Amino acid sequence: MPRDTKIMSEALRRFQADKERRSVQLERRREEVYRKAPAVERIDQELRSTAARVVAAAFSQDGDPEEALEKLAAGNLALQRERAELLVGAGYPYDALDEEPECGLCRDSGFLPGGEPCKCLMAYYTQEQNRRLSKLLDLGNQSFETFSLDWYDREVWPEYGRSPLENMKMIREICGDYARTFPRCGGNLLFTGAPGLGKTFLSACIAREVSGRGFSVVYDTAGHVFQQFESGKFGRENPFEEDPDREVNRYLNCDLLIMDDVGTEMLTSFVQSAFYRIVNDRLVNRRKTVLSTNLPMAELERRYGGAAASRIRGEYQMLRFFGEDIRVLKRDR
DSSP states (O other): OOHHHHHHHHHHHHHHHHHHHHHHHHHHHHHHHHHHHHHHHHHHHHTTTTTHHHHHHTTTTSOOOHHHHHHHHHHHHHHHHHHHHHHHHHTTTTTTTOOOOOOTTTSSSSOOTTBOOHHHHHHHHHHHHHHTTTTTTTTTOOTTTOOOTTTTTOHHHHHHHHOOHHHHHHHHHHHHHHHHTTTOOOSEEEEEESSSSHHHHHHHHHHHHHHHOOOOEEEEEEEHHHHHHHHHHOOOOOOSSSSSSHHHHHHHHEEEEEEEEESSOOOOOOHHHHHHHHHHHHHHHHHHHEEESSOOHHHHHHHHHHHHHHHHHHHHHEEHHHHHHHHHHHHHH
8 A cells, every 4th residue: 555655754754753752761761770680680690691601502512502591591581580580579560671572563663574564563553643633634633423413404405305413324325435445436436516515524523533543634625636747737926835746646646536525616727637637547546535615516527527527426335414504503502
């Protein structure tokens, strides 16, 4: 799966920093123990010299090497028992100075034998990715478990043949399945409907779930996305201070792109071209996309052209949001 190099670089930096911090803490603990129980330091010195004595015994021409090795092993075990007793007597756990790795899979290297990032490193990657997503989405409070249906009307809306409550139950279930089964889910999603109905909230729910499972997720507004495309194409000053070429690469190659507020940007022929490229390239490369807009499908086609609209109709599952504006309802209560 593709991973954002900038996020991975920051994840590695934090991974190494925590590894070094643990090493420093262990060294400080060792110094403290040696001050309180000097006999532990003496034993550690003897244990460190065991390796040299084992090699010497193995190549010794005098006597039976196996017998010598057995004696060294027995002496080593006796020293370890004495060391454990001294540590416990000084008020420490018996393994307080053991240098065991945090991760038994990669031995704290961050990578598996085949070169793939270990799950311990990917946990840092997910944390960093979520930190960046949280600048635009409230990942801390927005999840499928906290998505409330209390604000949706139970009365049937004749033009839709169901109530807003029934509709949102269905949409929540579809989005939950989409996120939990990603990337085996059924393709791409188009959220369409008026503002204040939960489109951004469910986008955050999907982003949180998919990111938490180790996939690369990019969430951004359409205006910002097209700004990056223009900055990269025409070399314009970029007020967002990112490398536009790198950002465009993220939009096109991440596992999941969630593009919000589609249709709110100023329409130009370049925006139409960039939108088609995003939709088409990601379909060709089998990358999943969630588009969110306040516009109906007919208006999307008018803005972005028939070619882009045809691909959306054929490859996206359309989820229509309807009901009363939740922000207004909350304000008035």
